[in-house]
Amino acid sequence: MKNIKTIDDLIRCYKTLPGIGSKTAERLAYATLQLSKEERDDFISSFIKCNDEVKICDKCGFFYEGECPICNDPKREHSSVMIVSSSKDVLTIDNTEEYNGLYFILKGTISPLKNITAQDIGLDKLEKYITQNNCREIILALPTNIEGETTSLYITNMFKDSSLNISRLASGIPLGTNLEYIDNMTISRSIKDRIFIKGVKDE
Secondary structure, eight states: OOOOOOHHHHHHHTSSSOOOHHHHHHHHHHHHSSHHHHHHHHHHHHHHHHHOOOOOOOTTTOOSHHHTTTTTOOOOOEEEEESSHHHHHHHHTTTTTOEEEEEOOSSOOOGGTTTTTTTTEEEEEEEHHHHTTTEEEEEOOOSHHHHHHHHHHHHHHTTTTOOEEEEOOOOOTTTTTTTTGGGGHHHHHHHHTTTOOOSOOOO
């Protein structure tokens, strides 16, 4: 027996979300239908409000309601810009209160296998953003997978002839984790980016 077409349409919509496959999309669609009418109405109302009221900043790429809290915050330090792959990453980093500079939010990461190019993720706007804000440092805070590394390398090559400082977030072994549970790439990065307690690391 086939699904009702409207249910198939709902499943197709759920499948467009990252990390959602066919089975999960089908499960979500039927779970949505099993909500009470009040719950479904609330779900739909929230979605419509997001669609109507939440915007994407033309300058930095952050989601906002009213005015962009990054570009319109006079207390932010303009000397550095941290590059992330989603608006969610901004909230995660900003909540640490360890960084108070600018952000530039990409629409994901470069992926040759998926035909996702630098222009597709918004990198064509980055140079203009840096120039307008007189930034002196780029901080790369991208995923530590192949796509993230590819994107980081692309950005580094973009500004290789500029006077900008380019850094990336340190990555390595999480606190409280045994080495036997860590993948080889993480261990390799930890060795390469190790912190010297005494003496100076050879360049």
